[in-house]
Every structure is written in structure tokens, then in C-alpha cells.
Amino acid sequence: MTIQREFSNRSKQLCDDALIEMYRSMVTIRQFEDEIQRCFLKGMMQGTTHLCQGQEAVSVGAMKTLRDDDYITCTYRGHGQCLARGMPIDRTFLEILGRKGGVCQGKGGSMHLTDFSRGLLGSFAIVGAGLPVAVGAGLSAQLRGDGQVSMTFFGDGSTNIGAFHEALNLAAVWQLPVVFVCENNLYGEYSPLRATTTVDDLAVRAAAYDLPGYVVDGNDVLAVYDAIGDAVDRARRGLGATLVECKTYRHSGHSRTDPATYREQAEVDAWLARDPIARLRSELVEREILTIAQSEAIGSELLANMQEVSHAAGEAPWPDEKVMREDVLV
Amino acid sequence: MGVCMTATLVETSYREAIGMALAEEMRRDSTVILMGEDVADAGGVFKATLGLKDEFGAARVRDTPISEMGFVGAGLGLAITGYRPVVELMFADFIGVCYDQIANQIAKYRYMSGGQTAVPMVIRAVGGAGLRFGAQHSQTCETWLLANPGLKIVCPSSPKEAYGMIKAAVRDDNPVLVLEHKGLYGNRGEFECGEEGLVDLKNPALVRPGKDMTIVASLAMVGRCLKACDIVAEKGIEPEVIDMRVLRPMDVSPIVASVRRTNRLITVEEGPRVGGWGAEVAAQITDEAFDDLDSPPLRITLPDHPMPFSAPLEDAVLPSAEGIAETIVALHEGG
Numbered sequence A: 001m002t003i004q005r006e007f008s009n010r011s012k013q014l015c016d017d018a019l020i021e022m023y024r025s026m027v028t029i030r031q032f033e034d035e036i037q038r039c040f041l042k043g044m045m046q047g048t049t050h051l052c053q054g055q056e057a058v059s060v061g062a063m064k065t066l067r068d069d070d071y072i073t074c075t076y077r078g079h080g081q082c083l084a085r086g087m088p089i090d091r092t093f094l095e096i097l098g099r100k101g102g103v104c105q106g107k108g109g110s111m112h113l114t115d116f117s118r119g120l121l122g123s124f125a126i127v128g129a130g131l132p133v134a135v136g137a138g139l140s141a142q143l144r145g146d147g148q149v150s151m152t153f154f155g156d157g158s159t160n161i162g163a164f165h166e167a168l169n170l171a172a173v174w175q176l177p178v179v180f181v182c183e184n185n186l187y188g189e190y191s192p193l194r195a196t197t198t199v200d201d202l203a204v205r206a207a208a209y210d211l212p213g214y215v216v217d218g219n220d221v222l223a224v225y226d227a228i229g230d231a232v233d234r235a236r237r238g239l240g241a242t243l244v245e246c247k248t249y250r251h252s253g254h255s256r257t258d259p260a261t262y263r264e265q266a267e268v269d270a271w272l273a274r275d276p277i278a279r280l281r282s283e284l285v286e287r288e289i290l291t292i293a294q295s296e297a298i299g300s301e302l303l304a305n306m307q308e309v310s311h312a313a314g315e316a317p318w319p320d321e322k323v324m325r326e327d328v329l330v
Numbered sequence B: 001m002g003v004c005m006t007a008t009l010v011e012t013s014y015r016e017a018i019g020m021a022l023a024e025e026m027r028r029d030s031t032v033i034l035m036g037e038d039v040a041d042a043g044g045v046f047k048a049t050l051g052l053k054d055e056f057g058a059a060r061v062r063d064t065p066i067s068e069m070g071f072v073g074a075g076l077g078l079a080i081t082g083y084r085p086v087v088e089l090m091f092a093d094f095i096g097v098c099y100d101q102i103a104n105q106i107a108k109y110r111y112m113s114g115g116q117t118a119v120p121m122v123i124r125a126v127g128g129a130g131l132r133f134g135a136q137h138s139q140t141c142e143t144w145l146l147a148n149p150g151l152k153i154v155c156p157s158s159p160k161e162a163y164g165m166i167k168a169a170v171r172d173d174n175p176v177l178v179l180e181h182k183g184l185y186g187n188r189g190e191f192e193c194g195e196e197g198l199v200d201l202k203n204p205a206l207v208r209p210g211k212d213m214t215i216v217a218s219l220a221m222v223g224r225c226l227k228a229c230d231i232v233a234e235k236g237i238e239p240e241v242i243d244m245r246v247l248r249p250m251d252v253s254p255i256v257a258s259v260r261r262t263n264r265l266i267t268v269e270e271g272p273r274v275g276g277w278g279a280e281v282a283a284q285i286t287d288e289a290f291d292d293l294d295s296p297p298l299r300i301t302l303p304d305h306p307m308p309f310s311a312p313l314e315d316a317v318l319p320s321a322e323g324i325a326e327t328i329v330a331l332h333e334g335g
């Protein structure tokens, strides 16, 4: 089985409002991550965080393909997926700051954002751990027979851990409605992909399990929507799982303390030139769906809101101590 | 399966008790799903799940690939999306390859989500020595996950306990690790079946009343301690035997109550001394009943080396009824 690089053109059917909504969602994620970074610099935020600036198209394109009753797992780099799925910005911010009112009551944090009301089954901070769980959710969907799909996000580095292979094999052998979305941002922590992996296209690994492997430009939100849309379609029709590799890049370092000096400036510049938000904006302007002025207005409107959310979160009280003793067992 | 003696009393093996409990719970609740290596067509390597696929079908009784990390993790995925998976680990020793899923994911899932979900999941793991299976297929693994809040860990020592614990574990909304002992699979016993047979997964249970000392044991060691009590009975010594039974959450209150009467404590476990549950019990009893103790708590454990294969060596490593009896006598005479 070879890698597939061409997909249906379902994005052509997206109406203007839907496209503008996707644009807003990507800008929201970018601003959210930028604001979290500022909170770090201001000392408002503790611990660690793994931001996804530059990878917004994967989250937004993928979520647009899902139904409300579908399941999702993501990783510690999961703010984008959670926001794109509709996790409320304010409660997400509160959680990341460890404040009262956070989605997980301050017991999860940046790396463990979870929102069952939206099918966000969890963010996993152990590399690869979310994949088997998503397979279980896929089995649940198959047993129930309501056409639900389970989608799991993970990085390029995660394709070298056993859980990835066990999950792909299980999904394949049981023909489960699972969509494996690999965000290949070319680095696992500080290691370039090629130092840890012998292939450039991770989608080839699907062939070992007789699953389709897709490669798509992860910085083109509409291409992501097309490719993942095809994978979701297959899953819903009972045809089984797909591995979709989205080629992308993180603009910042691995985590907040990483200046990412191990990357060549030329490489960084080349990827910055492929910024997914700028690309969608150009396309929408070109297609006369949005004017530059309108896009700027969207940016300022969302930014004002983000700053308000951030300010409110910074002022919010800490959780009550009693919550730390709750939810160990039912 | 079991032989019905009266309306509710049955007499079965430990193995059959497990199968009965699973079958009854699967009949009662269609969300119960069984998964594991060779559990469906082959009925499990220890044959506890024989016949279940025939009754419940391939969708609910599933053979898995050899992927403990994969299918234990998939169990979690099922548990948080409306099902009640019962996952079998063919040998408890294989906990090692899915430790992350159990310790980092399953145990912490509810907590990290701020209580958004329950994790109604059972992991059955078959452990224990005595069958000459060597160092990697003979461990009870009782303490491997003991330091993980968010789990329940239970150890059935008899057909009655196996039946009642598995039924209760399936109904529990928490992840329950059921550590079975392969050396007990052929043991037979009587118990009440049906709702009467459910075991509260809460605390240790008194199995033999006595007055001279308190012996706390688990799994196969319970039977050996009872035999040891028969031996010392000839000398007029009457130890009280408690089945530790529920390792997590650990509730030592029945042991405290017993020690307040007997003033002595022996723990007997099929695991290494350092980091054993006996050490934790001894520490808690010392905290809570120091003034009631006439002598320091005594721990009988495995020695600090892996299990050897050779039959006489394995026998020498495992605490025997005779050896336990000697310790009992020495403690009795010493005080």
C-alpha cells in the first residue's frame, strides 16, 4: 500500500461563514498560545506548557470534520485541539493557570485538558499513551453502532513508541473507526526526526498494518480538512482506521524553556513563510470572502476578548483545598 | 460450572468461580466486555473464561493481539465511553508492559479530569508461584501497583472470594485490579451465589478466630496460615487469621481491632520483604496500636531474590505451613 497524497475536495463545499469561522478559530488558538507565553514571562503561570503556534491548521481542519458525539484524545501539546473543539476559552485559561473554575478544577493543568461534554477524552502527557485509549473509544463506537468516530492526535516522535504500533494494529485487526492524526512538526523535543527515525514520511508505517496512510500539508487548513475528512468518512462507513500525517512546524520551542536553537534559521524562516493563518487569510481575501480590513477587525476583536480572559484568569481565586482530596475514587 | 447444593449454595473450584462470576455479570449487564489474549476461543490459558464466547459472542468476548499496553489502554477507552471492560492479563508479571496505562492513565484519569468521569474497569491478572514457572511467571505483583492512589487492588484467596470479588469489581465504578493466584485455581470451596455472594471490596476479613496472635495473609498464604494454625493447635496455640484481601484502599481497622485482643502480629505474603504490604501493615499497626503490642510485628515474606525455577528451590523460597507454624510457636514462646 502506498501513501496517498490526493484527497476529495470537500473543502470546496464549505460556505463562507464556515471558512470565516475556521479562520477565527485559528486566530483564537494563536492568540491563546501567545497569551499563555506572556503569562509565563509575567510569572503568572507555573510549571510547563507546550504551545502549538504554527500548527493551528491541523486542529481546526480536523475538528471541522467531526460530529458532536465523536471522541478525541490529544497530547500535552493539545490546547489547539481543545479550543478548536469548543472548550470554553475562559475555563481553559483558568485550568492552565491552576485557578478555580478550570475545566479540570485545577487538577489537570496544561498537559491534561479534558472536557467530556465535548468528547475531549483527555490530553496525555506520556508519549503515545492516548492512542490505545482512543482505540478503546473506537471499539466503544463500533459496539454501539451509531457511526461515531474516535480521533487521536500525537506527534512525530510518538511513532517510535510501542503504544503507537499496538494501537494501529488493534485498530486494524478490529477494523475500528479510528483516525490517527500525526502532527509531524519535524522534532521530538530537541531531536530532529531524522536522528531518531529512518523515514521522512511517517505515513508509511500504516502499511505495516494494512491501513491507508495519508500525507497532507498540515499548514493548509483546507487540505487538512479534505484529507482528514476522507479518513473520517472511511471510519464512519465502517471501513476502518487511517493514519494521517500532517506536515507542520512549531513556531516556538518544545516547551516554554526551549529557545529551539537546534534549528537552522533558514528552516524556521521557510516554515514561517508557510504560516497557516496567513495562508488562509490570503486565500479568503483572494476569494473575496474576507477583506484585509475585516481580517484585522477579527484579530483585534478576538485579541480584546483574549486579554480580558487572561486578565480575569489572573485575578481568579485559587481552587479550594478540599478539591485536591476529591475524585481519587468514585 | 458450579454444582448447586441448595438454592444459593454452590461448590466449585476457584477457576469455575471466576467464570461463573463473569458469566453472571455479563448476563446482568450488556455493557460488560471481556478482552485478553486467548480468552475467547481458547477460554484462557488457565481456562477461567471457557464457554463465555459461546454464550456472549465474539463482540463481547474478545481475543486480543499480544499487546498489553494496547488492550489495557483500550480498556480505559471503553470504560470512559459507556462500557465496563474486564481485561485479563494472562500472567500478572505482564503488568510490567502496561504499567504506564495502569499507573499513569487508569489510576489518575478521574482525578486529573476533575471528576468528569468514572473508570469502571476490571483488570484480572493471574499471578503466584508454586507451578515451576520461573522468575517471570510466578510473581503475585501485589505491591507493584500498591503506591498508586486511584486504584482498588484485591486478592481473592478462595473460590468464595474470587466469585464475590469479581462480581463486585465489575459493578464498581472504579478501576479494580484483581490479582488472582494460579496455584489456587484448582482449589474447591462452597459459597453463596447470587447477590448474597458479593464481597464488599473494602477491608480485610476474619477467616479464623483466635486469641494468641493475629496473622494477616493474602492469596495462597491464607491457606498455608490456616494449615499452620492446625499444626499449632496441638500445642494449644490459637492464632487469629485475617485475609488481607483488599490491598488498596488499605483499611487496617480489622487488624487493629484484632491486635488489641491478641497483642501480636505476623504478616505473611508471597512477595519480597522490602516494599512489601506487610511492612505497611506493620507500620500502621505500630502507629495505631503500639501500646497493645507485646512484641514487634513480625513479617514472613519471600527472600530478596527472584524466584528460582528448580522445584526444591522454589519450594524452599515459599513460606510453608510448617515454617509458618515454627514462627508462630517461636513467637508464642518468646512472649
Ligand SMILES: Cc1ncc(C[n+]2csc(CCOP(=O)(O)OP(=O)(O)O)c2C)c(N)n1
Binding pocket: A050, A077, A125, A126, A127, A154, A155, A156, A157, A158, A159, A183, A185, A187, A188, A189, A254
Ligand atoms: C514515554 C515518554 N517519554 C518521554 C517523554 C518526554 N517527552 C515529552 S514530549 C517529547 C517529545 C515528543 O515529540 P513528538 O511526539 O514529536 O511531539 P511534539 O512535542 O513534537 O508535539 C518527549 C520526549 C514523555 N513525555 N513520555
Ligand SMILES: [Mg+2]
Binding pocket: A155, A156, A157, A183, A184, A185, A186, A187, A188, A189
Ligand atoms: Mg514532534
